[in-house]
Amino acid sequence: MVQIKFDSKVLSALEGKIQLIKTEKGAIYLVGPIKLPVNLYGETVEFQWYCWLNCDEVTEDFERIIDKLSAANLAEFQQSSVLTYGDFQNEDNAIIRMHSICHTGDIFGSKRCDCGFQLKQSMKMIVDHGNGALLYLANHEGRGIGLFSKALAYILQENGYDTVEANQALGFVDDSRNYSDAIMVLKALRCKPVTLITNNPKKLKALQESGLSVSGRESLWGDVSEYNEKYLQTKINRSGHMKDEDTCCND
Numbered sequence: 001m002v003q004i005k006f007d008s009k010v011l012s013a014l015e016g017k018i019q020l021i022k023t024e025k026g027a028i029y030l031v032g033p034i035k036l037p038v039n040l041y042g043e044t045v046e047f048q049w050y051c052w053l054n055c056d057e058v059t060e061d062f063e064r065i066i067d068k069l070s071a072a073n074l075a076e077f078q079q080s081s082v083l084t085y086g087d088f089q090n091e092d093n094a095i096i097r098m099h100s101i102c103h104t105g106d107i108f109g110s111k112r113c114d115c116g117f118q119l120k121q122s123m124k125m126i127v128d129h130g131n132g133a134l135l136y137l138a139n140h141e142g143r144g145i146g147l148f149s150k151a152l153a154y155i156l157q158e159n160g161y162d163t164v165e166a167n168q169a170l171g172f173v174d175d176s177r178n179y180s181d182a183i184m185v186l187k188a189l190r191c192k193p194v195t196l197i198t199n200n201p202k203k204l205k206a207l208q209e210s211g212l213s214v215s216g217r218e219s220l221w222g223d224v225s226e227y228n229e230k231y232l233q234t235k236i237n238r239s240g241h242m243k244d245e246d247t248c249c250n251d
């Protein structure tokens with residue numbers, strides 16, 4: 001393949017903004033930081049945004065990677081990204097959220113789950129804390145079953161199955177989410193311990209087993225309604241989520 005020559009202005013603008021993270025399968029290319037002002041409950045808050053891409057090829061010659069993008073059809077796939085707030089690299093106490101993508105909850109504001117609420121609320125917790133990060137994990141739709149399968153699972157749920165039963169009835173394990181890439185990205189952004197925003201002990205365990213220094217957990221409950229009550233109860237009864245006093249769940 002003939003390599004396209006990119007304008008030196010393009011390359012110098014991108015220089016220093018792409019980081020290579022070597023993985024077992026190849027590489028993660030992390031691009032950022034990019035200033036991202038966000039409307040959070042009516043106030044404009046400035047986050048730093050990073051996006052990452054998995055690739056088989058491992059190279060420090062980022063021109064080679066950029067060269068592949070136009071043919072890679074990336075819009076057909078989802079990429080994950082991170083928002084950081086404050087001095088995430090250096091502050092002693094940082095809180096983070098590993099948020100699994102939820103097309104229906106995050107984008108449409110679906111009340112069948114509380115993902116949209118958790119997304120916004122965890123961003124607020126990070127800002128209130130003064131520093132932290134939200135990792136938005138694009139390959140985690142429907143706890144790893146994908147959007148189409150989630151639609152099927154919702155139909156089963158309308159026919160009396162709970163979240164766990166529906167996923168299993170479609171041939172999936174209850175929860176097939178993997179955090180290894182997210183953890184590698186997190187390690188590239190910060191070495192010090194983090195407090196994890198979650199009600200899910202599996203997330204806490206995955207992070208700890210990866211060797212990440214976790215200093216604690218903060219729970220995140222709320223937005224209970226008639227539409228997600230059963231879903232939230234399943235999380236507690238079937239998926240081992242921790243129930244805190246006077247509040248409710250998902251993640």
Ligand SMILES: [Zn+2]
Pocket residue numbers: 102104105106113114115116
């Ligand atoms: Zn959801």
